[in-house]
Amino acid sequence: MRILGLYVGMWIAFIAMIVVNFLSNYLPINGQTTAEISNRIEVLFTPASYVFSIWGLIYFLLLVWLILQYKSIKNNEFSSQIGVLFVFSCLFNIAWLFSWHYEKFALSILFMVLLLVTLILIYVQYPNTAQGLSERLPFSFYLAWITVATIVNISYVLKYYGVDLGISEAVGSLVLVAAVVVIGYLALENSNDIYFVLVIVWALIGIVMKTSNITMQNGTLIMTIILIIAALAQLMINRKTQRA
Template sequence: MYHKHPYRWWNAAAFAAVITINILSNALPLGGRNTGDISDQFYIYITPAGYAFSIWSLIYVLLAGFVIYQLRRDTSSRDSVRATGIWFILSCIFNMAWLFLWHYLYIEWSVFAMLLLLASIFVLYRKTRGISSPSPGERWLVKLPFSIYLGWVSAAFLVNVGIVIYKNGWSPLGLSELGWSIALLCIGVILAVAISYPPRDGILPLVFVWAYIAIAVEHRDEGTIMLTAFVLGALVFLYALWLMIFKRRQHSYRY
């Protein structure tokens, strides 16, 4: 007998809450300021161009696909769905917590909330990456959503850390703002490789490419940051292509 995912309806409710809070955060807006206003208030060298945040629309569409997939009678009992356990609900809670903390300018606490969000998505990513011989539904509605979600939140977390450094006037390791901004970009590349290499995931690094190109576009008048972001983005892009080719060859050898 196959058991359906015990949290499937809670997942749907939690996701609906996330969408509602996201809408209200800019419609009200929460704290009297929208997300863009806060980003402008704490503008740093690794703030990406505004268009980059449109990726949230793709992320939420894919997560909606996951929620619908795990609700269906014929797929809610799949091991790939059941493996997500309570982690999707936790990710939704941390997502909403971040929004409240960010909008009410508890910036330092918002980094902690985003770290918890990052950790919960990472668990979901690892569990869904363990799917062997995924069906088309599992590939597009279980694996893909968490690849893109984790990639973007990882990049956003580094920006959030940068904002805390800037807000408090810190100089980690004696570095200037330009210096620690470049250091964070380099850490992002290491993070992208460290997460994506074990499962040979070529999609997640492309999210970093999206972020880095947006940073280069936004700071095109600041030559050092523009060049650094563009070069690192290009290197990560080549790495992502290599992963895709490597995985395709590995798959073909099995047959």
């Protein structure tokens, strides 16, 4: 009964997250959409608007994952720890939206980081071989995107408050791009997670498409190509290792 109660709670949290996300743009919350707030300030480390459509895929994958958890419950394979973490991830997602729409930007970083940490905790519960729809796959997409979104969020808030780190925005943004590239590669090397890399590449291409800063555009494009080549090489290495 406790497991079933948790499962119901997961559904309630998920539906609440979807509803709040819907209202955030179609109500909208506090009279402004998420994109309207984001577009007030030009931040170089921000993908083009179309890139954010990945949220639809993420929510669809989470929906499928949630449905499939019922089978895990019947087979006594359900992880209550993952279930609890999933509920918290939904709550942090909702909290981020309210803090963002009511322009509590410093607070939005806190909730975004909490969401990121929660997704990491879910992600590491699965072994590298558990990459199905009922396992790690949805969280590969979700975690990769929130990794990028966290950096975008922090970059926006720093620029909003006029925080100067002593380097040009283009150089600082390229450092962030390099960090994301490294994270994407490490996810493939250590977790054999190609889906994580695909999301990172999707976001980086979106940055190239949006920015008009030549330095940022060329630097991001070069590092994206490097990531793609490195990922393909690592995939070949992983396959050879598995066959050996």
